[in-house]
Amino acid sequence: MAPTVPSLIQRRIVVAGGFxxxxxxxxxxxxxxxxxxxxxxxxxxxAAVDETPPVRADIVDRNGELLARDLxxxxxxxxxxxxxxxxxxxxxxxxxxxxxxxxxxKAFASxxxxxxxxxxxxxxxxxxxxxxxxxxxEFHPAVKRFYxxxxxxxxxxxxxxxxxxxxxxxxxxxxxxxxxxxxxxxQLSLDMRIQYVLEQEAEAARKKYNAYAAGGIxxxxxxxxxLAMASLPDTQGTAPKGIDPxxxxxxQDDYELGSVFKIFAFALALEDHTTRMxxxxxxxxxxxxxxxxxxxxxxxxxxxxxxxxxxxxSNAGTxxxxxxxxxxxxxxxxxxxxxxxxxxxxxxxxxxxxxxRHWGEVETATIGFGHGISVSPLAFVTAASMxxxxxxxxxxxxxxxxxxxxxxxxxxxxxSAGMRDLLRYVVTDGTGKAADVLxxxxxxxxxxxxxxxxGRYVAHKLLTSFCAAFPIxxxxxxxxxxxxxxxxxxxxxxxxxxxxxxxxxxxxxxxHIAPMLEMPAAAVAPHAPTKSSS
Amino acid sequence: MLVRILNTFFxxxxxxxxxALYHVSEQTRVERVKLxxxxxQIVDEKSSMSVLQAEWQRVANPERIQHLAETRLGMDxxxxxxxxxxxxxxxxxxxxxxxxxxxxxxSLIAPSRDTNMHLVVxxxx
Numbered sequence: 001m002a003p004t005v006p007s008l009i010q011r012r013i014v015v016a017g018g019f020x021x022x023x024x025x026x027x028x029x030x031x032x033x034x035x036x037x038x039x040x041x042x043x044x045x046x047a048a049v050d051e052t053p054p055v056r057a058d059i060v061d062r063n064g065e066l067l068a069r070d071l072x073x074x075x076x077x078x079x080x081x082x083x084x085x086x087x088x089x090x091x092x093x094x095x096x097x098x099x100x101x102x103x104x105x106k107a108f109a110s111x112x113x114x115x116x117x118x119x120x121x122x123x124x125x126x127x128x129x130x131x132x133x134x135x136x137x138e139f140h141p142a143v144k145r146f147y148x149x150x151x152x153x154x155x156x157x158x159x160x161x162x163x164x165x166x167x168x169x170x171x172x173x174x175x176x177x178x179x180x181x182x183x184x185x186x187q188l189s190l191d192m193r194i195q196y197v198l199e200q201e202a203e204a205a206r207k208k209y210n211a212y213a214a215g216g217i218x219x220x221x222x223x224x225x226x227l228a229m230a231s232l233p234d235t236q237g238t239a240p241k242g243i244d245p246x247x248x249x250x251x252q253d254d255y256e257l258g259s260v261f262k263i264f265a266f267a268l269a270l271e272d273h274t275t276r277m278x279x280x281x282x283x284x285x286x287x288x289x290x291x292x293x294x295x296x297x298x299x300x301x302x303x304x305x306x307x308x309x310x311x312x313x314s315n316a317g318t319x320x321x322x323x324x325x326x327x328x329x330x331x332x333x334x335x336x337x338x339x340x341x342x343x344x345x346x347x348x349x350x351x352x353x354x355x356x357r358h359w360g361e362v363e364t365a366t367i368g369f370g371h372g373i374s375v376s377p378l379a380f381v382t383a384a385s386m387x388x389x390x391x392x393x394x395x396x397x398x399x400x401x402x403x404x405x406x407x408x409x410x411x412x413x414x415x416s417a418g419m420r421d422l423l424r425y426v427v428t429d430g431t432g433k434a435a436d437v438l439x440x441x442x443x444x445x446x447x448x449x450x451x452x453x454x455g456r457y458v459a460h461k462l463l464t465s466f467c468a469a470f471p472i473x474x475x476x477x478x479x480x481x482x483x484x485x486x487x488x489x490x491x492x493x494x495x496x497x498x499x500x501x502x503x504x505x506x507x508x509x510x511x512h513i514a515p516m517l518e519m520p521a522a523a524v525a526p527h528a529p530t531k532s533s534s
Numbered sequence: 535m536l537v538r539i540l541n542t543f544f545x546x547x548x549x550x551x552x553x554a555l556y557h558v559s560e561q562t563r564v565e566r567v568k569l570x571x572x573x574x575q576i577v578d579e580k581s582s583m584s585v586l587q588a589e590w591q592r593v594a595n596p597e598r599i600q601h602l603a604e605t606r607l608g609m610d611x612x613x614x615x616x617x618x619x620x621x622x623x624x625x626x627x628x629x630x631x632x633x634x635x636x637x638x639x640x641s642l643i644a645p646s647r648d649t650n651m652h653l654v655v656x657x658x659x
Contacts, residue, residue: 013537020544023551031558066591072581123585148591196596 055165057185073120074139080108082136155248174348189225205505210488216481221385224394252349254374258449261370274324277307287316311430322368337383391416434503439521443472446498464498466506
């Protein structure tokens with residue numbers, strides 16, 4: 001039987017059936033796509049909301065307190081030709097945005113079709129403008145860097161360019177720019193409570209002693225974290241002539257710190273066993289070296305024990321102790337503590353130390369008591385932390401860290417323990433008595449350096465400082481404070497020395513911050529002699 | 535006859551599928567609009583939260599709190615004293631730091647800078 005040829009109608013039916021099957025298949029595919037793959041397979045996905053993400057990530061302190069954030073703002077433009085009454089529009093916009101009325105009136109009366117009314121207005125001001133009901137207004141979304149804590153730690157946190165999405169120009173905003181731009185927020189080591197205390201106490205001392213500038217650093221000696229760093233004055237209004245309030249003097253300026261540097265001379269003497277601390281040295285008539293005679297600012301007895309040379313801060317005695325180690329050993333020792341190289345941190349600012357061109361005998365003697373070498377306070381604090389923390393290396397950081405970050409041994413643990421005893425002795429029996437805080441066993445060293453002006457040391461222009469570690473038997477924190485040229489009624493003559501200016505400031509800072517740092521006061525024996533002073 | 539039935543069935547199915555497709559398409563469009571609206575709302579709320587957090591940080595900064603405490607509440611700037619820490623408290627059943635000795639007088643000299651503020655403690659046994 002011959003095969004039957006399908007008729008025309010049958011062929012049409014088959015074609016129509018084929019179309020129907022294809023239609024069902026398409027519908028099925030689309031349903032599966034929408035239900036299962038959310039429209040990704042067919043490429044017809046749901047349109048994303050036009051979101052403008054923050055350009056720069058947040059900066060927060062170690063407790064999560066907000067320090068810097070990009071907030072949404074708007075640039076407001078107007079097309080004056082659309083206004084019925086240009087003067088009324090100018091008045092309304094000036095009142096709503098705070099823009100200058102005369103400028104707006106002038107701009108609206110000109111031939112310009114497009115006028116900038118105000119930059120970086122906040123959402124609530126935008127709502128106020130919307131209520132004016134004016135036509136021809138355009139809001140261009142932008143972001144503005146906002147610092148909720150005002151000028152607190154301004155030189156450390158830094159700032160960005162004023163334009164929307166601007167790059168960091170100084171401080172951590174610049175140092176951490178790549179990270180922040182990539183959207184990765186930064187949790188700093190700063191504790192804004194400690195920062196506030198340091199700034200407040202340093203500013204009070206600056207005013208009390210009529211100093212040109214003041215500053216301070218609080219560092220965790222086991223992690224290298226900087227908990228607070230202040231450079232005052234920090235506002236243009238209170239800054240004496242020649243002082244830049246944006247300058248981070250703790251990180252980007254070098255200072256001849258004077259007697260606080262004796263810490264290193266004594267640490268070296270203990271490390272190398274060149275001097276016994278009960279050894280008597282002649283200091284009364286000064287110490288002659290080369291064509292110079294090193295004398296002390298205050299009268300000293302003819303003979304002093306080594307520990308009293310540190311406690312009473314004798315330059316003549318310290319020079320002799322420094323010379324026992326020699327120039328090469330002193331240089332290597334200071335280099336190992338990181339004092340002869342620039343101190344780099346996350347901050348954009350750093351400074352190279354100023355070292356003597358020729359490191360001979362005279363330089364070795366003067367560097368022993370902190371003259372002839374200039375370092376940044378941050379470098380000094382880092383090195384001093386290594387002296388008291390068991391003698392192990394730390395690197396300063398402005399980012400929050402977890403746990404102990406002490407590295408290799410820099411000096412012997414016995415040397416570190418010996419130095420802690422000596423620093424406590426300075427506070428109980430030496431020039432640092434005013435820094436003591438009952439219950440917190442403070443150890444430390446004073447420094448009163450004559451400032452060098454045009455190559456000559458000026459006796460009445462002092463840079464006073466105090467470096468304190470507490471609790472000294474097992475230090476956790478180091479507090480360094482500095483006053484630049486204390487003078488006036490509260491700081492005349494010897495009263496300008498560090499023991500009367502910087503030491504009480506350090507004590508005040510410690511008394512306030514110790515409870516914040518969750519450090520219980522040590523029990524003090526009943527009826528024990530009290531050494532509180534202020 | 536069968537051909538006509540099939541023809542009618544397929545035509546009806548095609549019509550229904552068109553309607554279903556239109557319905558799904560329309561529903562998708564409506565949902566897309568709703569989704570965009572919700573996402574916009576989320577963005578706005580996040581933005582508001584961000585602004586409010588920053589504003590809170592501004593009004594709660596230590597300088598402002600201290601100023602308010604001094605001017606409105608008449609409080610002074612006084613160092614606080616931490617007597618102990620949570621970690622130092624003995625757990626139940628553990629020996630207490632005082633060896634369970636009776637304490638006759640609370641003992642502490644406050645770490646104050648002010649010499650007038652000494653609390654002296656003596657422990658009895």
